[in-house]
Amino acid sequence: MRSLVWFGCLAMWIVFPAFLPPKPLVSRHFRLERLADGVWAAINNTEQGGHAICNAGIIDLGDRTVVFDPFMNLDAAAELRRVAEHLTGRRATWVVNSHHHNDHIRGNQVFLPAAIVSTAWNRREISVTEPRQLQWERAHAPGILAMYRKQLASARTAKEKEDIFLWLGYFEGMVQSGPRIRTTLPDVLFSDSLWIYGSRRSLKLLEFRNGHTASDVVVILPSEGIVFTGDLFFHYAHPHLVDGDPDSLVRHLGMLAGEASWKTFVPGHGPLGGRENLRQLAGYVTDLQELVRTGKARGMTDSAIVAQPIPDVYAGWTFGRRFFEENMAFLCGRMSGQ
Numbered sequence: 006m007r008s009l010v011w012f013g014c015l016a017m018w019i020v021f022p023a024f025l026p027p028k029p030l031v032s033r034h035f036r037l038e039r040l041a042d043g044v045w046a047a048i049n050n051t052e053q054g055g056h057a058i059c060n061a062g063i064i065d066l067g068d069r070t071v072v073f074d075p076f077m078n079l080d081a082a083a084e085l086r087r088v089a090e091h092l093t094g095r096r097a098t099w100v101v102n103s104h105h106h107n108d109h110i111r112g113n114q115v116f117l118p119a120a121i122v123s124t125a126w127n128r129r130e131i132s133v134t135e136p137r138q139l140q141w142e143r144a145h146a147p148g149i150l151a152m153y154r155k156q157l158a159s160a161r162t163a164k165e166k167e168d169i170f171l172w173l174g175y176f177e178g179m180v181q182s183g184p185r186i187r188t189t190l191p192d193v194l195f196s197d198s199l200w201i202y203g204s205r206r207s208l209k210l211l212e213f214r215n216g217h218t219a220s221d222v223v224v225i226l227p228s229e230g231i232v233f234t235g236d237l238f239f240h241y242a243h244p245h246l247v248d249g250d251p252d253s254l255v256r257h258l259g260m261l262a263g264e265a266s267w268k269t270f271v272p273g274h275g276p277l278g279g280r281e282n283l284r285q286l287a288g289y290v291t292d293l294q295e296l297v298r299t300g301k302a303r304g305m306t307d308s309a310i311v312a313q314p315i316p317d318v319y320a321g322w323t324f325g326r327r328f329f330e331e332n333m334a335f336l337c338g339r340m341s342g343q
């Protein structure tokens with residue numbers, strides 16, 4: 006009798022896959038944070054070698070689903086799609102690209118036929134930079150991945166291992182996804198701002214010029230006070246300043262932090278933050294500018310300025326010396342008028 010029941014259950018699973026237990030809403034590439042009823046942040050697990058690399062968002066408008074920044078690699082993007090469809094009960098209608106960097110756009114193809122929304126500048130920039138970037142990655146990523154695997158074997162401290170895992174995930178995802186990437190450009194373009202109205206809530210896309218890059222798109226949920234910032238905001242992580250304008254970035258962060266009704270900020274990288282964390286990031290930029298200014302006033306060479314220790318307050322931040330040194334070199338160049 007028991008075997009008959011067993012057989013019956015097995016037959017139900019084969020005939021009706023819906024009877025299978027649902028896959029859990031967890032992924033090795035990200036963790037979900039519920040921000041409001043129908044709004045989630047997908048925070049990458051980069052420190053554990055995940056392939057998402059950036060953070061993403063899932064927003065249920067009531068009759069349509071919006072996905073913000075669909076990750077860098079196809080496996081992580083497919084997981085994001087699965088989770089978004091499970092949570093909202095439908096496929097994504099809109100996918101927003103906050104800016105042109107590879108880690109925020111390569112999941113686009115996984116969400117087709119969704120409309121991909123961004124600015125005209127980002128569409129043009131993706132069409133120019135992605136072919137070059139993919140070509141470079143084909144030539145160099147496998148070798149760099151092998152180097153990080155070797156480094157992991159000799160890493161001693163937990164912090165060293167965490168930093169290596171981050172880059173292992175980045176290059177491992179790149180090598181695995183690379184041959185299957187079909188650059189998928191934004192096909193709904195706007196400048197300045199765009200509203201999307203749903204039956205349950207509405208959101209505003211706002212373009213910031215010359216911040217992290219020449220064009221950064223932020224998604225604002227006014228009713229909930231939630232902002233998906235893309236890479237205008239890095240939290241507990243060294244920002245990537247070299248494609249943007251640091252003075253203008255500081256002003257943008259001040260504007261975002263100054264809006265009293267905006268309370269929850271989903272960064273492009275790092276955990277969720279509040280207004281004080283945006284101000285802290287603005288402080289990082291001005292602190293590094295001051296370090297460079299002081300070094301130059303003392304007659305230090307640029308390489309000596311770049312080689313300075315990371316200020317204690319930022320010493321534990323993700324991306325470590327790699328981004329710190331790139332940022333310092335960039336600021337040295339700007340202050341020399343290069």
Ligand SMILES: [Zn+2]
Binds near residue numbers: 104106217236245
């Ligand atoms: Zn970026």
